[in-house]
Amino acid sequence: MAYKKPLPKINADTREFWKGCEEHLLRFQKCTECGTVRWPPSFICPRCHSQTTEWITSTGRGLIYTFTVNHVAFDEAFQEDLPYVVAVVALEEGPHLLTNIVGCDPGVVRCDMPVEVVWDDVTDEISLPKFRPIS
């Protein structure tokens, strides 16, 4: 069955990130001048404006910074998931990533809860990084 939910828009800035996801690697840009790890991907470092960058692989672990429990499907493709959790996860390396919390009851989700990445292979090319509580 075809995947009905929206897919990420891949462009020159984000391609490397989504290529990493395809291999189940959560990768972020790190400034080789000042060491700032940044997200979303960008041409320059927001701290020192350097253009030199390396891609590092995240441990995939972090803490839930904040979250919502969604009780209405604004896109009907999400109807079957209700209620579902959208969260911002603060990764160990620093970036804050919008994602879903899966593998647990929405009622147990808390801010600052430790989570780890799990991969949702939604199409042949696209794998979405989602997170589950670390038990």
Added chain:
Amino acid sequence: MNLKDKYAIVGVGYTPQGHVPERTMLSFHLEACANAIEDSGLRREDIDGLIIYRHFLPPMGEEDVTPYLLAQHLGVEPTYMTQDANCSRSHIQHAVGALESGLCNYVLLSFAHSGNSMSRNLMNRSGDAAVFGHFGASSGYAMAARRAMHEFHTGPDTWKHIAVGQRKWAHLNPRAVMHDKPMTYEDYYNAKWLVEPFRLPDNCLINDGGRACIITSTERARNLKHRLVTIMGMGQQNPSTDFQQATYLAGPTGARKAGETAFRMAGISIDDIDACEIYDCFTYTVEITLQDYGFFGPGEGEDWFSGGRIEPGGEMPVNTSGGQLSEAYHMGLTPLTEGAMQLMGRCGERQLGPTTDTKEPEIILCSDNGAILQTHSCYILRRW
């Protein structure tokens, strides 16, 4: 350059609002603008500045309303015009800047939309956030509100006072969409979750309609119809980080610095404020804005709001038209025009002073805020 009290709001234009079928977005702009011109006592030919508020995507089957289109239909040829495209709330700064530099003499500021266009925006599924089922503004502010619940004592027990308190003001305002729809605390708690931690009454209204006002110099304003209401102070701050990366969701938001700037310009403190008209896209926005302005400390909101403080008869009236939660959503023009109308003494049953057992207002604090706390403007209005 001292801008304190140098510019004034001289006219307000209303339209029918709520569910108003068979009306285009352009028609609401035109009605609001024509009414604002008439209300101020100016003539069409006097309008030489035109600013359109950032508005939502045009409704299906309609062209977007540009300043050109609005000017054409209003029959004006401005020497200054602009439109915001991304929700930054610099409109009053633009107006004052254009007036101060002599680019024009009378700025008409207009907002309009139809519910159709607003719904499309609230359910916006264009960005990558939609990949994870995150849509629109309710969800973004709900993220901020949740973080605040974690960092300090707040939540629905605090927000119910805002939703119910503003509804009481709406009962005194025949124009308010929720004028005849009472709400109790019980009703609030019984309302359905939309995006938890927000229930439906934590969200602003989705309505058709428009609103406009006119800004000119205090010198010119003295010759016009209404009691003089000047911009005593203003300040803006743009933290400019998407909620997905922002670490200020639980404050201090841009309201902190914007407020400090406005109070410094006005040369007053919050003790001098008689009432507040706060941008209230969501209940939490009212709490974090007043908290960042310094009315109470983090987590003290529940106590501060309880006991009817912001309601008719209360010591600090807030959102006296019913606000965006209970009157109508016209972006920052809902709070700003209500502040001006209260100070002009033109608010009928809801008029601050003896009519509502509140303090006669001399100074009112207004706020505007956009892009999920990325931009904030603070205005202090004063009557003469």
